[in-house]
Amino acid sequence: MKPFAYVKPADVEAAIQAAAQPGARFLGGGTNLVDLMREGIEQPDTVVDVTGLPFDTVDDLPGGGLRIGALVRNSALAADRRVRERYPMLSQAVLSGASAQLRNMATVGGNLLQRTRCPYFYDHASACNKREPGRGCDALDGFNRGAAILGVSASCVAAHPSDLCVALAALDAVVELRGQDGTRRVPLTDFHRLPGDTPEVETVLAPGELVTAVELPPAPVAANSRYRKVRDRASYAFALVSVAAALEVRDGVVTDVCLALGGVAPRPWRATEAERLLVGGPADESAYRRAAEAELAGASTRRDNAFKAALATATIVATLRELSTGGDPR
Amino acid sequence: MSTTYADKTASATGKYVGRAVDRVDGPAKTTGEARFAAEYPYPGLAYAALVHATIPRGRLTAVDTAAALAVRGVIDVLTHENAPPMKPAPKVSFLDLSTLVSGTPVNYLATDEVHWNGQPVAVVVAETPETARYAASLVRPAYEELPAAVDFAAEEGNAVPQKGNLISEAAADKGDAPAALATAAHSVDLTFSTPPHHHNAIEPHATTAVWDGDRLTVHEAAQNIAWTRRHLAQRFGVPEKGVRVLSPYVGGGFGGKGSVWAGTLLAVLAARATGRPVRLALTREGVYHTVGGRTPSTQRVALGSDADGRLTALIHTSVSRTGRAGGMGEPITAGTRHLYASPNIHLRQNVVQLDLLANTFMRAPGESIGTFAVESAMDELACELGLDPIELRLRNEPDRDPVGGQRLAHRRLREAYALGAERFGWSTRDPRPGVMRDGRWLVGMGVATAYHPSMRMPANVTVRLGADGTVVVRCGLQEMGMGTATVQAQIAADELGVPLESVRFEYGDSDLPSGPGAGGSAQTASAAAGVLDACDKLRRTLLGLARRVPGSPLRGVRPEDLEARDGGLYHAGRGQTYAEILAAAGRGHVEAESRAGMLGFMVRTLRERRQWVRAATGAQFCEVRVDPDTMEVRVSRWLGVFDVGTVINARTAASQLRGGIVMGIGMALSEQTLIDHRDGRIVNASLSEYHVPVHADIPRIDVQWLNEPDSTMPLGLRGIGEVSITGAAAAVANAVRHATGRRVLDLPITLDKLMG
Amino acid sequence: MTQIRMNVNGSVESLDVEPWVSLLDALRERLGLTGPKKGCDQGACGACTVLADGLRINACLALAVQYDGSEITTIEGVAHPLQEAFVRHDGFQCGYCTPGQLCSAIGMLAEYEAGMPSAVTPPGAGAYELSESEVRERMSGNLCRCGAYNGILDAIMDVAGEEGTR
Structure with a gap:
């Protein structure tokens, strides 16, 4: 990797100061950034190691919500008893990502900034607008089985790779950011940007701005929730499609639902259209299917990924069915 | 002897x-x-890293090394403009089998020609591995591009008949198979395709090379040190007795370390050029770009039978590919030649040359993908006949070799199927597709025959x-x-x-x-x-x-x-x-x-081939579960019953047989190397995007053997390294067919091929 | 160059590393501890697994400077019943992924004891058995291309059985 300076600030102000320099990057667990640096895709001049900052706890919020420090390791988040009980989908989402070794390293903040696994993004010999703006996109007419089908643009079809973020999107999570101008809060669903003409800009983070925490509002519906990930092997693979869903049914009617999709869009995809159609409707399979199909109606598919719309639909239906019957999905 | x-x-x-x-x-x-090849410390050890071409075919017009040379810790950058010469690879000759060891005939850094996307075009030598790799990323080759043919699907029509060799014929004809097919009471006629595969041994190829005058010591991840030694002596023009190749441990090979590839030669070259001991450990991506893999294939299998399921026509034709610079046509129909008694047999192997890295041996080259096609077709014929797929095979079990008429040295497939059916609970299988369930899961059971020839070397x-x-x-x-x-x-x-x-x-x-x-x-x-x-x-x-x-x-x-x-x-x-x-x-x-001696060996081999046909065989039993919503396939049970002669060590033999099945499951469900049709670039050159099976993909694998000695082999033993991958993908495909009613002809069987 | 100190296999090592040197390369090339293997150098195979302050991690994606002050255990520092169990159950063939499998399994058993769930653990926070499917899922970050997964599983179940379940 390109030589760089390494600093490990002791407090958040120093970290933000250090990262204000051009060419500086924050480093958390390193599981994505170190890989990208070795590949030459990320070439920071200064690496600001934030793992010494005190953002490594999960704390209760009034009313039953949780505040998750940005430096909480993925494995610690997944094992947290409160998360397991209040937001089971979040624990499942984390545990379905990567491997145990990587989860022991990766941080929540880093996970939000995970970059796509589109193979053309990773290969310097290929054209990629995200890696080199203006160079073109080899994925459009190349292998695009893993590519996104919602929210894509003519310049980029790369899918967002995170599992954790899909659950966060479903749970109305709010991201806390700290910069030189102070602290601000952004809904997770607004944190990641769609590619448009600038696929290299992936989030709303300002230069030098640091993710310090993610807050989960109380969500009783989330106690009945699931994360279902569909992939090419049984473990240790990125999602083809994933579904984060929470469901409340009373007297056969859907009274509350949270639904988000992974693997299908350049960002974690909150399925607001499906949610709108589901609430107040019957808790049955045909209603689930209609809602899912409506959400996927805008899908824009390419040579290899046309199956994703049907797969996403089937996975939404299966997950909601499981949540409404309380039974084993199998 | x-x-x-x-x-x-x-x-x-x-x-x-x-x-x-x-x-x-x-x-x-x-x-x-x-300790493995990259783990031998030497005083003054330097580290090398490769620079890979990014075009499929052309000529180097310049290589800008200035930025790389300016990096502190860089010792040298070798290109075709400054590298010491290396002698060309010797021509392949069956009188000296060591000539087979050259992965490609390309004389790296002695040529300005680029033959594939990823070919090494420069080597950086530096004081640390990090420096070498970083500096390599700064080397800028410039090219004059030439037209390239890289798309197998588009080019397979240009395939030509493959030439046979001393140990493997590329064609066979007996009777009139097309005519018999046309008049058969029952028939299937299917076209299969299989993608390129890579070995992905967990140890990437590595070489530590040390010169002392004209004496050379090489710590190498090699599957054939004797041939490697001779090849290095020839390429560097030094006496063979002064070359020592050490490979006490090899971190997996599967055929991928059976040849000498660019990394080995360039490590030795870099050590020669710099006067330092040099280590070159390939990156994972570098393995994909410099070490060949398994050819893709397109195969037609057409079977005709009488009303009772006795084969009247057996047709198996294949197209595989080599590189334009190196590789060998795969013996894809080689197993089919020996599997079933049929009065009419037609086998053909065709091959097309592409501007891609040479293909190479990968566990059971030919038979692993060939058995996928023929054993899937047999299963489909059984469906067509309404006959149990084991019974169909038993009705067509030959007494002598179907094509050559030789004696079968030892063949106990009937016993293997009988034992397997009993042990696997085959009788509980409802033959109707899509009706067996475990909760919501669809359940399917499939079988296939495994076949791999038994050979010996001096x-x-x-x-x-x-x-x-x-x-x-x-x-x-x-x-x-x-x-x-x-x-x-x-x-x-x-x-x-x-x-x-x-x-x-x-x-x-x-x-x-x-x-x-x-x-x-x-x-x-x-x-x-x-x-x-x-x-x-x-x-x-x-x-x-x-x-x-x-x-x-x-x-x-x-x-x-x-x-x-x-x-x-x-x-x-x-x-x-x-x-x-x-x-x-x-x-x-x-x-x-x-x-x-080699001569005596060749004479004996040819004589024996006229006398009998020897092979390890087996009956593969697979059970799958398929999620009816998402069509995810999971292998839930496996049994392989093998006829492999005497088993010397029950523990290591079981591991060998299981290992082949695991690789076969990968081949069936997830493995494929993606090569971009536009520029021949390998798109998924990594272990995160090339999906080999993980722990969670693999169930308990029951392996059994008949343990009857083959009296024509030493101690009655047969080699077992490859037989168990053969038939494995077909067993999965047949189980999926049973679970879902869908026949997937194109590997891997990913869920998208089962949807809709 | 940054000076770091790590307790590696019980002995304190002080070394100067550039910040871009991975923990894996520091162990292999600077300290001569070649037990941790390089299989992919990108967190996709698990061959480089070591224990850092008791947690299993991929040393290839760890910058050495980030582990200043840490306690690192590589296979060279391991004396565990799993090693003998791997031999007895033939939990390897070529041996290249083996040090990573062993370190991973040791970390995995500790995680289980500490209550860490997995993707196949039933929802809720109750106790559960370390079943074969749990072990398979938890060990899926360690590829074995030889396909010795059955032997590895047997070895782990054998040792876990002796140590008792949670």
């Missing part, structure tokens, strides 16, 4: 042979003591017995985890009647007697023949020594009446220990050698 081993098979279950013995290298491998072996009772067996073969070292020690211990602990087997060093490569499932049988022969000679020598001593209880005893046991030689309850024999003869040790 005699060509039958009837005398040896009788004692095939000795004190150690046949037992589940712990691996001799187990402690070294579980403590971190085992092996030189020495056995030395010391007065202290220790035995040293020496043979320059490679142990990649097949259990070779352990089983040869078992054989020697039994042959000499000594405790296993007193036998040391030395291997993995080209200074040892020249051993067989680890390939073609041939190494164990090849080396065993040498060990048996050398031990026999050793016993005769010892007997000769004993008989010279007056009063020896062995006087007058004939060699064939000897019994080696308890650390000595005995007959009718009387005898002497080795220590006594050596002491009486005034000798500190005795040594015997078995030598096998």
Whole structure:
């Protein structure tokens, strides 16, 4: 990797100061950034190691919500008893990502900034607008089985790779950011940007701005929730499609639902259209299917990924069915 | 050496042979003591990294190395403009099989030609591995691009008939298969496709090269150190005896380390050029770009049968590809030639050259993908006939070789299927597709036949017995985890009647007697023949020594009446220990050698091929579960029953057989190398995007063997390294067909192919 | 160059590393501890697994400077019943992934004891058995191309059974 300076600030102000320099990057667990640096895709001049900052706890919020420090390791988040009980989908989402070794390293903040696994993004010999703006996109007419089908643009079809973020999107999570101008809060669903003409800009983070925490509002519906990930092997693979869903049914009617999709869009995809159609409707399979199909109606598919719309639909239906019957999905 | 081993098979279950013995290298491998090729420290060691071409075909017009050379710690950057010359690879000749070891004929850094996307075009040598890799990223080659053909699907129409060779014919005709197909009572006619695969041994290829004048020492991840040594001597114009190749441990090969590829040559070249010991450990991506993989294929299988399911027509044709610079057409229909009795058979293998890296051997080249097609087609014919797929196979089991008419050296597929059906609970299978369930899961069961030819190669072996009772067996073969070292020690211990602990087997060093490569499932049988022969000679020598001593209880005893046991030689309850024999003869040790010449080997091989057909076979049983919503496929149970002759070590044999099945499951469900149709670039050159099976993909795998010796092989054993991958993908495909009613003709069977 | 100190296999090591040197390369090339293997150098195979302050991690994606002050255990520092169990159950062939499998398994058993769930653990926070499917899922970050997964599983179940379940 390109030589760089390494600093490990002791407090958040120093970290933000250090990262204000051009060419500086924050480093958390390193599981994505170190890989990208070795590949030459990320070439920071200064690496600001934030793992010494005190953002490594999960704390209760009034009313039953949780505040998750940005430096909480993925494995610690997944094992947290409160998360397991209040937001089971979040624990499942984390545990379905990567491997145990990587989860022991990766941080929540880093996970939000995970970059796509589109193979053309990773290969310097290929054209990629995200890696080199203006160079073109080899994925459009190349292998695009893993590519996104919602929210894509003519310049980029790369899918967002995170599992954790899909659950966060479903749970109305709010991201806390700290910069030189102070602290601000952004809904997770607004944190990641769609590619448009600038696929290299992936989030709303300002230069030098640091993710310090993610807050989960109380969500009783989330106690009945699931994360279902569909992939090419049984473990240790990125999602083809994933579904984060929470469901409340009373007297056969859907009274509350949270639904988000992974693997299908350049960002974690909150399925607001499906949610709108589901609430107040019957808790049955045909209603689930209609809602899912409506959400996927805008899908824009390419040579290899046309199956994703049907797969996403089937996975939404299966997950909601499981949540409404309380039974084993199998 | 005699060509039958009837005398040896009788004692095939000795004190150690046949037992589940712990691996001799187990402690070294579980403590971190085992050192691999990239793990030998040398004073002044420098590190090399490759620069890969990013176009499929063309000429280098310039290579800008200025930025790389400016990096602190860079020692040199070698390109075609400044690299010392290397001699071209020798032409392939079956009179010197070592000529087969060159992965490609490209003379790296002695040419401005680019033959594939990823070809090495420069080497950076630096003080640290990090510096070498970073500086390599700064080297800027410039090209004049030339038109390239890289798209297999688009080019397969240009395939030409493949040439056969001494050990593998590329075509067969018996009767009139097309006519018989046209008039068959039942028929299927299917076109299959399989993608390129890569070995993905977890150890990336690595070389540590050290020159001392014209003497060269190479620590290498190699499957054939003898051929590698000769090849390096030829390429660098130095005496072969001064070249030493060391491969005591090899972190998996599967065929991928069976040839000499760019990394090895360029490490040696870089060491020559810089005067430093040089280590070149390929990146994972670098392995994809410089080491060939399995060819993709398109295959047609057409089967015709009478109303009872007896085959009347068997057609199997294939297209595979090589590189324009290197590679060999794969024997895709080779197994089909021997599988089923049919009066009409038509086999053809075609091959197309593309501007891609040469293909190479990967576990059961030909048979692994060929059996996918023919065994899927047999299953489909069974569906068509409404006949149980095992019964269909049994009705077509041949008594002699279907094409050549030779005797089948030993074939117990009927017994394998019978045992397998019983053990797997085949009778519980409802033949109707899509009706078996476990909760919501769809359940399917499938079978397929495994087939791989049994071969042998020449092996030189020495056995030395010391007065202290220790035995040293020496043979320059490679142990990649097949259990070779352990089983040869078992054989020697039994042959000499000594405790296993007193036998040391030395291997993995080209200074040892020249051993067989680890390939073609041939190494164990090849080396065993040498060990048996050398031990026999050793016993005769010892007997000769004993008989010279007056009063020896062995006087007058004939060699064939000897019994080696308890650390000595005995007959009718009387005898002497080795220590006594050596002491009486005034000798500190005795040594015997078995030598096998290449010419004799070739003559014998060709003669034997006319006499009989030898193969390891098996019956693969697979159960899958398919999620009816998402169509995810999970293998839930597996049984393989194999007819592999004598099993020397029940533990290592089981692992070998399971390993092939695991790779077969990967091939069936997830593995494929993606090559961009526009520029021939490998798109998923990583372990995160090329999906080999993980723990969670693999169920309990039950492996059984019939354990009947093949009297035409040493100790009655057959090689087992490859047979178990054959038929595996078909067994999965057939189980998926049973679970879902869908026949997938195109590997891998990913869920998208089962949807909609 | 940054000076770091790590307790590696019980002995304190002080070394100067550039910040771009991975923990894996520091162990292998600077300290001569070649037990941790390089299989992919990108967190996709698990061959480089070591224990850092008791947690299993991929040393290839760890910058050495980030582990200043840490306690690192590589296979060279391991003396565990799993090693013998791997031999007894033939939990390897070529041996290249083995040090990573062993370190991973040791970390995995500790995680289980500490209550860490997995993707196949039933929802809720109750106790559960370390079943074969749990072990398979938890060990899926360690590829074995030889396909010794059955032997590895047997070895782990054998040792876990002796140590008792949670």
